[in-house]
Amino acid sequence: MTRPAARGPDVAALQRLLDRQGHQVERVRIDGATSAGANRKTVMIEIDTVDGKTRPAVAQIVNRGDTELWMLPVADEGAVVVAAGNAGVPVAEVLAADHSRDLDADVLITARVSGETIPRRVLRSLGADVGGGLSLTRSCGRALARLHRMDPPPVDGLTRPLGVLAPAAYIDHLTERLDALPHPLPTFRLGIGLLASCLPESPAEPAVVHGDFRNGNLIVADHEVRAVVDWELAHLGDPMEDLAWLCLRTWRFDHDHRPVGGFGRLSWLQAAYEEAGGEWRQEAFDWWTMARTIWWGIGLASQAVRFVEEHEPGFVGERSTSIVHAASGRRVVELEYDLLRLLRPLLT
Amino acid sequence: MANLCRILAREYELGPPARAQTKQDLEQLLDGAGPLPELIARLDHALRVDTAPPGAASHGLDPARVYPVLVADVNRRLAIARPDYHEGDR
Numbered sequence: 459m460t461r462p463a464a465r466g467p468d469v470a471a472l473q474r475l476l477d478r479q480g481h482q483v484e485r486v487r488i489d490g491a492t493s494a495g496a497n498r499k500t501v502m503i504e505i506d507t508v509d510g511k512t513r514p515a516v517a518q519i520v521n522r523g524d525t526e527l528w529m530l531p532v533a534d535e536g537a538v539v540v541a542a543g544n545a546g547v548p549v550a551e552v553l554a555a556d557h558s559r560d561l562d563a564d565v566l567i568t569a570r571v572s573g574e575t576i577p578r579r580v581l582r583s584l585g586a587d588v589g590g591g592l593s594l595t596r597s598c599g600r601a602l603a604r605l606h607r608m609d610p611p612p613v614d615g616l617t618r619p620l621g622v623l624a625p626a627a628y629i630d631h632l633t634e635r636l637d638a639l640p641h642p643l644p645t646f647r648l649g650i651g652l653l654a655s656c657l658p659e660s661p662a663e664p665a666v667v668h669g670d671f672r673n674g675n676l677i678v679a680d681h682e683v684r685a686v687v688d689w690e691l692a693h694l695g696d697p698m699e700d701l702a703w704l705c706l707r708t709w710r711f712d713h714d715h716r717p718v719g720g721f722g723r724l725s726w727l728q729a730a731y732e733e734a735g736g737e738w739r740q741e742a743f744d745w746w747t748m749a750r751t752i753w754w755g756i757g758l759a760s761q762a763v764r765f766v767e768e769h770e771p772g773f774v775g776e777r778s779t780s781i782v783h784a785a786s787g788r789r790v791v792e793l794e795y796d797l798l799r800l801l802r803p804l805l806t
Numbered sequence: 807m808a809n810l811c812r813i814l815a816r817e818y819e820l821g822p823p824a825r826a827q828t829k830q831d832l833e834q835l836l837d838g839a840g841p842l843p844e845l846i847a848r849l850d851h852a853l854r855v856d857t858a859p860p861g862a863a864s865h866g867l868d869p870a871r872v873y874p875v876l877v878a879d880v881n882r883r884l885a886i887a888r889p890d891y892h893e894g895d896r
Contacts, residue, residue, distance in 0.1 A: 642849075642850030644846060644872075648853050648873070651854070712894060714895070791888070792884070792891055794880045795880050795884055795891060799895070801873070802873075805869060
């Protein structure tokens with residue numbers, strides 16, 4: 459049975475966006491529930507083309523309100539995804555990546571890839587299957603090695619050069635974000651100070667870094683990464699930043715016995731990464747693990763402040779009614795705990 | 807909702823003594839009395855690296871002295887927010 463086209467400006471706006479990219483679209487239908495993250499709304503759609511085919515796709519409507527230093531405009535995000543795909547990284551096909559005046563938002567439309575993205579479901583599907591966890595971990599290692607070996611500068615179709623993120627600049631960025639919070643967090647302040655005194659050696663050439671490669675941004679099927687998603691934080695930098703982020707405790711979803719995304723051992727990831735041509739640098743990995751722990755802790759605190767500001771004016775910052783943001787505040791102490799454990803070797 | 811109620815119950819029971827102990831620890835570390843928010847702000851300022859002498863890890867305090875105070879404080883707050891978090895330690 460053919461479902462009727464959904465009415466409403468959103469669908470028409472998406473169709474106009476696809477038309478501008480040269481896709482011959484008869485209509486766009488909303489197909490399933492939408493979901494909302496901290497800064498983007500995801501809508502499952504079906505695209506009916508003029509030749510009678512139906513293409514499942516995903517439309518992400520992006521709110522750039524809480525921008526990171528190097529958050530890419532959607533057009534550039536699309537360009538990076540295409541380049542990564544050409545380098546052998548599993549990605550979804552980009553159908554449109556542009557600003558929609560109708561929606562007053564950036565929109566990224568990609569072909570839908572079958573698989574699971576919800577972390578706890580990914581982990582449940584693996585269960586006690588060690589082989590499955592090994593396969594998925596190795597798949598991550600290969601994907602990251604291919605990305606990091608990509609020849610920069612990139613990337614055709616960028617509207618501006620990719621930002622370069624070096625450790626010293628990252629320390630400045632963390633300090634700026636921490637200073638912007640209405641309440642001090644001395645644990646993170648201690649961490650920043652210690653990291654500033656032991657900056658890692660950077661790789662000879664900066665690499666294209668995903669910036670948010672983790673369980674939650676991977677479409678997984680049959681114990682393999684079918685597509686890496688959410689590329690808006692891509693930049694040039696140290697590849698170990700990506701590897702560290704993937705292994706942060708916060709992304710293990712209580713499967714702490716498996717440091718890689720809750721599904722794999724570090725040795726599996728390192729082996730796969732090196733076999734695929736990547737260079738593993740342990741000191742830099744450790745540094746970025748601490749640095750990214752601080753970054754995420756400050757990020758959670760910022761989200762909580764935004765929620766509080768909506769309900770208790772007087773705080774500084776952009777307001778939010780997102781329940782995700784409300785829940786973030788409770789988790790800050792977990793990141794403080796993780797950081798203090800990681801810092802211990804620096805103090806002995 | 808049930809989880810939220812449990813957190814609130816732990817906050818009611820454990821929160822005041824936790825904050826009192828942190829206050830005491832900070833007063834000893836910073837060698838001075840004051841309300842807890844002010845002590846935290848003073849500690850934060852003392853740990854700033856951007857106003858510290860070049861190459862220093864902090865402005866005026868030995869990080870090795872600060873560390874156990876922060877660990878104790880974080881453990882007390884974690885006991886309220888997420889008491890089972892230590893079980894995942896590796």
